Amino acid sequence: xxxxxxxxxxxxxxxxxxxxxxxxxxxxxxxxxxxxxxxxxxxxxxxxxxxxxxxxxxxxxxxxxxxxxxxxxxxxxxxxxxxxxxxxxxxxxxxxxxxxxxxxxxxxxxxxxxxxxxxxxxxxxxxxxxxxxxxxxxxxxxxxxxxxxxxxxxxxxxxxxxxxxxxxxxxxxxxxxxxxxxxxxxxxxxxxxxxxxxxxxxxxxxxxxxxxxxxxxxxxxxxxxxxxxxxxxxxxxxxxxxxxxxxxxxxxxxxxxxxxxxxxxxxxxxxxxxxxxxxxxxxxxxxxxxxxxxxxxxxxxxxxxxxxxxxxxxxxxxxxxxxxxxxxxxxxxxxxxxxxxxxxxxxxxxxxxxxxxxxxxxxxxxxxxxxxxxxxxxxxxxxxxxxxxxxxxxxxxxxxxxxxxxxxxxxxxxxxxxxxxxxxxxxxxxxxxxxxxxxxxxxxxxxxxxxxxxxxxxxxxxxxxxxxxxxxxxxxxxxxxxxxxxxxxxxxxxxxxxxxxxxxxxxxxxxxxxxxxxxxxxxxxxxxxxxxxxxxxxxxxxxxxxxxxxxxxxxxxxxxxxxxxxxxxxxxxxxxxxxxxxxxxxxxxxxxxxxxxxxxxxxxxxxxxxxxxxxxxxxxxxxxxxxxxxxxxxxxxxxxxxxxxxxxxxxxxxxxxxxxxxxxxxxxxxxxxxxxxxxxxxxxxxxxxxxxxxxxxxxxxxxxxxxxxxxxxxxxxxxxxxxxxxxxxxxxxxxxxxxxxxxxxxxxxxxxxxxxxxxxxxxxxxxxxxxxxxxxxxxxxxxxxxxxxxxxxxxxxxxxxxxxxxxxxxxxxxxxxxxxxxxxxxxxxxxxxxxxxxxxxxxxxxxxxxxxxxxxx
Numbered sequence: 047x048x049x050x051x052x053x054x055x056x057x058x059x060x061x062x063x064x065x066x067x068x069x070x071x072x073x074x075x076x077x078x079x080x081x082x083x084x085x086x087x088x089x090x091x092x093x094x095x096x097x098x099x100x101x102x103x104x105x106x107x108x109x110x111x112x113x114x115x116x117x118x119x120x121x122x123x124x125x126x127x128x129x130x131x132x133x134x135x136x137x138x139x140x141x142x143x144x145x146x147x148x149x150x151x152x153x154x155x156x157x158x159x160x161x162x163x164x165x166x167x168x169x170x171x172x173x174x175x176x177x178x179x180x181x182x183x184x185x186x187x188x189x190x191x192x193x194x195x196x197x198x199x200x201x202x203x204x205x206x207x208x209x210x211x212x213x214x215x216x217x218x219x220x221x222x223x224x225x226x227x228x229x230x231x232x233x234x235x236x237x238x239x240x241x242x243x244x245x246x247x248x249x250x251x252x253x254x255x256x257x258x259x260x261x262x263x264x265x266x267x268x269x270x271x272x273x274x275x276x277x278x279x280x281x282x283x284x285x286x287x288x289x290x291x292x293x294x295x296x297x298x299x300x301x302x303x304x305x306x307x308x309x310x311x312x313x314x315x316x317x318x319x320x321x322x323x324x325x326x327x328x329x330x331x332x333x334x335x336x337x338x339x340x341x342x343x344x345x346x347x348x349x350x351x352x353x354x355x356x357x358x359x360x361x362x363x364x365x366x367x368x369x370x371x372x373x374x375x376x377x378x379x380x381x382x383x384x385x386x387x388x389x390x391x392x393x394x395x396x397x398x399x400x401x402x403x404x405x406x407x408x409x410x411x412x413x414x415x416x417x418x419x420x421x422x423x424x425x426x427x428x429x430x431x432x433x434x435x436x437x438x439x440x441x442x443x444x445x446x447x448x449x450x451x452x453x454x455x456x457x458x459x460x461x462x463x464x465x466x467x468x469x470x471x472x473x474x475x476x477x478x479x480x481x482x483x484x485x486x487x488x489x490x491x492x493x494x495x496x497x498x499x500x501x502x503x504x505x506x507x508x509x510x511x512x513x514x515x516x517x518x519x520x521x522x523x524x525x526x527x528x529x530x531x532x533x534x535x536x537x538x539x540x541x542x543x544x545x546x547x548x549x550x551x552x553x554x555x556x557x558x559x560x561x562x563x564x565x566x567x568x569x570x571x572x573x574x575x576x577x578x579x580x581x582x583x584x585x586x587x588x589x590x591x592x593x594x595x596x597x598x599x600x601x602x603x604x605x606x607x608x609x610x611x612x613x614x615x616x617x618x619x620x621x622x623x624x625x626x627x628x629x630x631x632x633x634x635x636x637x638x639x640x641x642x643x644x645x646x647x648x649x650x651x652x653x654x655x656x657x658x659x660x661x662x663x664x665x666x667x668x669x670x671x672x673x674x675x676x677x678x679x680x681x682x683x684x685x686x687x688x689x690x691x692x693x694x695x696x697x698x699x700x701x702x703x704x705x706x707x708x709x710x711x712x713x714x715x716x717x718x719x720x721x722x723x724x725x726x727x728x729x730x731x732x733x734x735x736x737x738x739x740x741x742x743x744x745x746x747x748x749x750x751x752x753x754x755x756x757x758x759x760x761x762x763x764x765x766x767x768x769x770x771x772x773x774x775x776x777x778x779x780x781x782x783x784x785x786x787x788x789x790x791x792x793x794x795x796x797x798x799x800x801x802x803x804x805x806x807x808x809x810x811x812x813x814x815x816x817x818x819x820x821x822x823x824x825x826x827x828x829x830x831x832x833x834x835x836x837x838x839x840x841x842x843x844x845x846x847x848x849x850x851x852x853x854x855x856x857x858x859x860x861x862x863x864x865x866x867x868x869x870x871x872x873x874x875x876x877x878x879x880x881x882x883x884x885x886x887x888x889x890x891x892x893x894x895x896x897x898x899x900x901x902x903x
Contacts, residue, residue, distance in 0.1 A: 072317050091296070097136050098289045101162070104132045108169065109280030115180060123177060130173060133166050154291040169279055176275040183268040186261045190215060193258045200251040207247065210240045211258065218265055233266050350445040351430075356380055359442070368423075368449050370416030381445065386420045388412040397427075401443075405429040410450070422454055423447045467541040469519055470526035475608075478540035478548055482604040485552060495554040495561045496598040499569055500611035501529075503576070504590045504623040506545035517582050521589070524582075528575040532568070548611070561597065562628075569593050569626045577624070590624035597629075644699055646681065647692055651704055655680050658712050659880035662889060663732070663851060663873045666865050670893040672730035674766070674873060675713045676880045677705070697736055706739045707748055714756035716883065717763060725890060732764040732794060737771045741778055746785045753789060760790030766817065768796050780810055787812040794851070798839060809846065816843045818869065820854020827859040833867065840868045 108129045115123070140159055194215060198208045214236045237259055244255035342349060348365035352358050358376050366372050369384060376383070389411060400407045408426040415421065425447040431438040462468075465477035473481070485496045503525065510518040522545065529539045529547055538550040551568055554561045576591045594614025596607045610629040618627040650656060657680055660673040679687040696702040713733045720726035739745050753760055765786065771779050783793060794815035795808075818839055826832045836852075843850045852864045855874030864872065878889055 072321075075313065075317075094140075097139060101133065101136050102289075104129050104136070105169075108133070108173075112173070112176065112276055112279040115176075126173060130166075130170055133169070137163055137166055152291070152295050155295055158291045172275045172278040176272060176279060179268045179272055179275070183265060183272065186265045186268070187218075190218070190258065190261055190265070193254060193261065197251060197254040197258060200248065200254065205243070205247075207240065207243050207251075207255065210236055210243065214240065214258075214262055218262060218269075233262070237262060345446075347446050347448045350376075350381060350447075352381065352443045352445070354440055354442065356443070368415075368447070369413070384413045386412040386414040388420070401427055401429060405431075405440075411447075413447075422450050424450050424453075470523055470541050472526050472530075472547075473538060473540040475540070475542050478538060478542075478550065479604050479608070481538055482550060482607060485550070486598055486602075486604055486607075495556060497551045497554060497561070497565050498596050498607050498611040499549040499551065499565070499572065500594040500596075500608070500615040501547040501549065501572065501576075502592050502615050502619065503545035503547075504592055504619070506589070509587065509589070513582070520582050521580060521587065524580050525576060528578075529572060532572045532575050534568075548608070565595055565597075565628075566626065569595065573624070573626070592618035592623045593626045594618055595626065595628045640695065643692065643695060644701075647679075647696060647699075647701055650679055650681070651701065651708075654708075655682070656705065656708065657882065658709065658716070659882060660731075660886040661873060661880040662878040662886070662893070663730075663871060664877050664893060665872075666870050668893060670729065670890055671871060672732065672764070673886065674732040674734075674880075675709065675716075676734075677709055678880075697738060700738065702736045702738050703742060706736060709733060710749065710752050711755075714752045714758055714763065717758045718756045720762075721758065726887070728762075730762050730764050730792070732766050734766045734796065737768070740767065740771060740782050741775055746782060746789075749786055749791065750789060753791075761792060764792040764794050764815070766794045766796040769798065780812075783812050796853075813846075813848055815849045815851060817873075818850065818852040818864075820852075820874070823852050823854045823860055823864070823874075826863050827857065833863065836864065836869070837867045844868065 108126060111126045111129060115126070141163070194211050197211060201207050214233070218233065240255060240259060244252045247255060342362050345362060345364055348368045349362045350358060350365060351360040358379050358381060361373050361376055397407050406426070406428045410422060411425045412420055412422055425445060427443055427445045429440045430442040430444055431440050465474060466472065467474050506518065509521060525547065526539070526541065529549060533539050533549060536552045540548045540550070542548055549572065551565065554564050573591060573593065576589065580587045592615055594611045594617065596610035596614060598607060602610070614627045614629040618625050621627065657678050658675045659678050660675060662670060663672045663674065665671050677689060679692055681687050696705055710733060713731050717731050720729055753763070787793070792814040793812060794817050795813050796817045797819045798816045816839065818836055822832045822836050826836055840850050849871065850869050851871035851873060852869050853873045855861050855864065855872045855876045857876060861872055861876060881889065
């Protein structure tokens with residue numbers, strides 16, 4: 047049996063004892079409450095109700111018997127005697143019997159009981175008087191007829207006494223029939239008359255009359271008193287008082303019982319709730335124990351339980367899986383059999399001190415499997431305690447461990463991915479920056495110089511495009527090997543990405559005069575190694591590199607050193623590649639100025655700080671034929687900024703797209719304004735288009751929208767393109783030009799002769815005009831070569847049915863020479879500089895408006 051199973055059995059046993067104790071206590075409580083809630087003995091209650099009913103019945107029977115005796119319906123007094131005995135017996139029971147032991151404490155009931163006793167005594171006395179008087183009355187009534195007959199025999203024949211006696215008897219019998227409603231005046235009158243008549247009678251007769259009168263008086267008296275006795279004996283109204291007193295006492299007892307029953311119900315519900323709570327808690331405890339046993343058995347982590355002496359008492363299945371030892375092999379053993387020997391005795395001593403102080407310990411430890419393999423594990427040891435009195439006493443130690451071999455391997459891989467380049471296994475930017483910070487920190491404490499060599503492989507994109515990324519990656523791997531071979535001990539070679547590498551040189555001389563030669567020597571060694579031929583699978587390849595150098599200083603951070611080296615490398619590329627450049631502060635200033643100009647340029651677009659200037663274009667007759675729209679930037683602080691400063695930047699950053707769209711819309715709006723004036727409605731406005739614009743998928747729709755919104759004649763808009771656009775994506779350029787040509791827009795080839803002058807593509811372009819670059823115009827009056835070139839350009843244009851315009855015309859000699867070569871249109875300072883629209887419209891008044899435009903054929 048495992049420790050957890052024994053623990054479960056122990057708790058289960060005590061749980062049963064606890065449940066039994068609570069059940070017994072609850073049963074005793076319920077019995078006690080039940081006894082309290084029975085204040086009235088039901089047997090006594092029913093007996094009392096029987097006695098009350100018997101009293102009522104006996105009094106009713108007594109009244110009936112008395113009435114029967116009163117009306118001569120019965121002559122038997124045994125029944126009334128038995129009834130009175132029953133009443134006295136009921137009284138004795140109620141007064142001193144067990145039934146009324148509790149009722150005798152009730153004053154009202156005792157008062158009613160005394161009244162009952164008085165009533166029974168009164169009835170007994172009335173019954174005795176009734177019996178005696180009723181007997182006398184009956185005897186008198188029996189005697190009176192005989193006395194009458196005996197009297198009549200002694201009376202004279204004519205005496206009135208017999209008549210009076212008959213009247214008396216009749217009246218007495220009539221009164222008896224009336225039930226005591228005697229007419230005493232009639233009886234008294236007859237008796238008075240009979241007494242007067244008796245005086246004249248003989249002594250014998252008079253004596254008989256007197257006896258008859260005495261009996262009549264007795265009958266009359268008893269007839270009047272017996273009804274009262276009968277009423278007294280038949281009355282039973284006062285019997286209800288005793289029953290009512292008991293009823294009120296019973297109601298009080300019932301109310302008290304109801305209160306007790308309520309508390310009993312509450313207690314029962316509370317007991318039931320507690321029983322349910324206890325059951326649920328025991329069930330949860332059982333479930334937790336079962337869950338703990340299941341977790342112990344099925345846990346993926348190894349679990350070892352030892353006693354306080356460190357002897358293993360139980361292990362789980364994961365322990366056997368991780369260590370190779372079965373449960374039977376380790377029970378009773380010490381965990382030292384797993385020790386690898388890598389931890390010192392001091393390590394274990396510190397571990398047990400921590401356990402003794404805090405009750406737990408966790409950390410990384412190396413252990414040995416049964417097969418001898420040593421592996422790292424994460425071990426947690428906790429102390430299991432039991433509470434004795436108010437103190438906790440340790441009973442067992444529970445060790446939980448897991449094999450972290452894969453975890454450590456993953457950590458190494460994560461570290462490799464986080465700090466090393468996956469392709470070349472060189473340190474990446476993060477690790478390089480970290481090492482550079484450490485070196486700069488040491489440099490600030492007086493150690494030697496450090497330098498960064500920023501290396502970029504020249505024309506790396508070409509081999510990627512030609513041979514594919516696999517060959518490019520192979521080249522980068524070979525370059526990384528050569529760089530590592532060139533590095534000194536302590537130097538760091540890193541790859542920042544793509545074809546960019548950095549070599550961190552340490553331990554350089556403290557004097558700048560000695561540092562520069564050291565760096566040049568290291569750079570030259572690297573350059574020669576990289577320039578050596580590479581054998582990439584099945585072909586040989588040669589490449590070069592451009593390098594930039596930045597030196598450490600107390601004022602420069604690691605990030606700034608990298609930026610400075612990158613700037614120097616860019617200068618090396620601009621200088622023709624395959625060379626080395628040191629960082630110059632002027633380079634950084636230029637970069638910062640460029641960044642500031644870019645920020646201002648973006649803001650200028652949002653605030654619309656641009657304006658169009660117009661440079662006049664004339665024909666050989668000096669007539670104005672149009673103008674070229676040139677953008678100017680009116681900076682709020684720096685004033686008017688030349689396009690040579692911001693147009694190249696806008697090309698590089700892509701801002702030329704929104705700027706070009708604004709120029710196009712503004713130019714179309716100006717053409718629309720010119721249509722209102724006959725002097726300007728035939729003017730043509732030329733707008734320069736950048737390579738980014740014409741390569742954009744939305745450029746055609748932008749032009750179409752500008753034409754539609756302004757409503758101008760498309761032939762008045764001329765788009766100027768440059769030969770450099772044809773260097774890449776010539777097919778895309780031709781396709782776009784054809785779509786725009788279908789809208790009615792004209793095209794002019796700007797700077798002709800200075801770029802990609804291929805007649806193969808030139809004949810396919812839907813051009814309307816060729817603009818001779820000012821580099822050929824500048825010396826045309828004196829230079830024969832420029833005259834020959836310009837003549838050739840003009841002849842070729844005419845052969846392609848294209849008009850020609852020369853830009854940069856500044857002198858009359860230049861104009862005459864150009865005209866002599868066949869050039870018919872001119873643009874330059876000879877006629878006007880680029881000016882705002884107000885100045886341009888004033889300038890037009892000096893030139894005769896042109897006739898409708900006729901292009902040469």
